[in-house]
Amino acid sequence: MDELTEAGKLRSPQWQEAFRGVPRHVFVPEYYQQDGGTWTAVSTDSPEGLDAVYANRALFTDVDEHGRGVSSSSMPGLMARMLEILDIHPGDRVLEIGTGTGYNAAILCSVLGDDNVYSIDIDYVDAARRRLATVGFSPTLDTRDGVLGLPVGAPYDRIEATVAVSSVPYAWVQQVREGGLILVDLKIGTAAGNLVLLQHDGYAAEGRFDGGYAAFMSMRHPSRVEPPTTPVNTNSLSAVTGVTRVPPKAWEKSVPWFLASLSLPEGTTYGFTLDERYTPTATLFTSPDGSRATVLLDGEESLDGEGGAWQCEQSGPHRLWDEVERAYALWWDFGQPSWERFGLTVTPETQTVWLDDPVQPAWSCPLPD
Numbered sequence: 001m002d003e004l005t006e007a008g009k010l011r012s013p014q015w016q017e018a019f020r021g022v023p024r025h026v027f028v029p030e031y032y033q034q035d036g037g038t039w040t041a042v043s044t045d046s047p048e049g050l051d052a053v054y055a056n057r058a059l060f061t062d063v064d065e066h067g068r069g070v071s072s073s074s075m076p077g078l079m080a081r082m083l084e085i086l087d088i089h090p091g092d093r094v095l096e097i098g099t100g101t102g103y104n105a106a107i108l109c110s111v112l113g114d115d116n117v118y119s120i121d122i123d124y125v126d127a128a129r130r131r132l133a134t135v136g137f138s139p140t141l142d143t144r145d146g147v148l149g150l151p152v153g154a155p156y157d158r159i160e161a162t163v164a165v166s167s168v169p170y171a172w173v174q175q176v177r178e179g180g181l182i183l184v185d186l187k188i189g190t191a192a193g194n195l196v197l198l199q200h201d202g203y204a205a206e207g208r209f210d211g212g213y214a215a216f217m218s219m220r221h222p223s224r225v226e227p228p229t230t231p232v233n234t235n236s237l238s239a240v241t242g243v244t245r246v247p248p249k250a251w252e253k254s255v256p257w258f259l260a261s262l263s264l265p266e267g268t269t270y271g272f273t274l275d276e277r278y279t280p281t282a283t284l285f286t287s288p289d290g291s292r293a294t295v296l297l298d299g300e301e302s303l304d305g306e307g308g309a310w311q312c313e314q315s316g317p318h319r320l321w322d323e324v325e326r327a328y329a330l331w332w333d334f335g336q337p338s339w340e341r342f343g344l345t346v347t348p349e350t351q352t353v354w355l356d357d358p359v360q361p362a363w364s365c366p367l368p369d
Contacts (some may be wrong), residue, residue, distance in 0.1 A: 010080040014090075018110040019076065024053050027103035027131050028073045031059035039063045061101055062124075071124060071217065073101050074162060078214055083107070085197055085210065086158050086183050092116060093153060095175065097146040097184075098162035098219065102128030109137040118153040120144050122222045146219045149175045156180060163219035167367050168198070168346045173205045181207075185216045186344065188365055190269055191251050192261035196344045205346045206358065209339040213254055239315040246321075246328045248283040248295035248310055253331075255339060260327035262353065262363045265289055265318055285324075291316030293324075334361075 010016050025044040031052065032039045039060075044053040052059060058078075062071035088094060094108055099121035105128065108117045117139035121128075125143045132138065142150055146161070147169040155177035161184035172182055180200050186209075187193040195214045198205035251257045251270055261268070265287040272280035273294060285293040292315050299310030314321050331337070337355060344365075345352045351365035352358075 010077075010084075012084060014111050015080055015083050015107070018107045019080065022103070022106045022110055022135065024073070024076070024103055025050065026134055027101040027106065027128075028053050028059055028061060031061055031073070032063050032069065033060070037067075039067065069217070070220070071100055073103055074216065079104055079107065079162075081212065081214075082160060082162075082183055082195070085195070086160060086181055088112070088158055092157035093155075094118065094158045094160060095150055095153060095156045096120070096160050096162060097149070097172075098216075099125055099128045099141060100162065102131045104160075104162055105139050105141070106132055106135060106137050109139050114138050114140075118142075118150050118156070120146060120150050122146070122220055145221050147171065147221065151175060159183070161185065161219075162216060164193070164216040165219050167351055167365055168205070168344075170346065170348050173198075173200055173203075173346060176200045176205075178202075185214055186365075187215075187218065188258070189261035189264060189266075191215065191254070192258045194254065194258070194339050198344065198346060203347060206343065208341075208343040211338060211340045213339070239313050240319070241311065241313045244295060244310050244312045244321060244325060245308060246295075246310075246325050247308065248297050248299065250283070250295075250324045250328070253328075255337065255342070256328045256331040257324075259331060259363065260324045262365065263323045263327070264320060265291065266366060268320065285320045287316070287318060287320060289317055291318040291320050293319070293321035295321065 010019060028044055030041050030043045032041055042049045044050055056075055056077045058075040059073045060069040061073055064070045092112060093116045094112060096105055096119040099105060099119040105117055105119045114137055119139060120142045122145060125141050129141050140153060146163060149171040154175035156175055157177060157180050159172050159176050159182045164185040164187040166188050168184055176182055178200055182198040182205055184196060186196050195210040196207060198207040268285060268287040270283060270285050273282045273284050275281050280297060282294045282296045294313050296311040299308055312321050341356055343354050345358055351367060352362045353365060354360050354362040
């Protein structure tokens with residue numbers, strides 16, 4: 001933990017002592033690493049594994065049948081930053097959304113005591129309980145969908161979500177005390193969002209996004225069935241071509257990509273098209289309704305970094321790249337604001353993103369059905 005302290009990511013003595021005292025390897029007895037598309041389990045009893053578990057690294061701790069990482073132990077530096085942001089004091093009651101390995105719950109217990117720590121997840125809870133007991137902690141754990149929160153311990157002083165959500169469940173607002181804080185990674189699309197710190201005020205929760213960047217795995221729901229999508233015959237929808245000023249890897253600038261995702265169809269994803277040598281030739285954006293946009297990579301970038309000239313082709317019912325261009329143009333017009341200038345207001349009916357203060361230009365966040 002000396003690395004985190006020297007980097008300024010772990011400033012508070014209470015958290016410094018907690019991170020030094022809680023053995024991470026107990027909570028991550030093994031992790032998965034990918035090599036050539038194949039996942040391999042690495043025991044933290046091995047020299048390689050022990051070095052990894054005590055480095056400032058996020059580690060995949062579970063992989064599903066499709067070969068996708070579905071659970072991880074967060075980067076300790078990010079954990080420390082979130083605990084510092086939440087301004088937690090002795091005696092505070094904290095609800096963690098996303099128990100995972102139990103490591104973060106153990107850090108909380110070491111400072112707040114078992115009676116003040118609550119944590120929920122849809123899986124892994126039994127294993128986390130056993131590991132916590134191994135090091136002498138017994139917080140309140142429950143297996144349940146994170147969107148429901150945990151009424152039994154409410155009202156909480158702080159709610160910390162260690163999973164990403166596409167919208168902030170209003171149950172969390174109801175379960176935090178007046179003036180209490182909620183810290184959550186809001187991701188309305190793929191890599192589209194950031195940590196936001198909300199304070200409960202009356203019937204709303206409101207606050208600003210964090211100046212750094214964070215990314216968590218998406219919160220899973222045990223009983224939610226994804227709605228079926230109707231295939232669209234894009235061949236019947238004429239493609240349009242043009243030249244764009246926005247760089248092909250639009251997602252690399254997180255703020256305008258977030259603004260674009262507020263308007264893009266739900267489920268829009270990005271990637272690359274490859275030639276016969278598996279070399280990327282263009283970025284590819286697709287949405288479930290059949291809309292597509294490709295932007296060739298061999299364009300010319302301007303010296304000021306504000307655009308250039310790249311060939312673009314779009315097809316389908318939504319012009320995906322048009323939405324990206326509008327978001328970038330707005331971001332440039334506003335002077336390329338950073339995350340700290342944006343905020344979020346959550347009410348029972350709406351979730352609104354704003355610039356500088358809640359009465360400035362605002363965008364509505366999509367809400368789940």
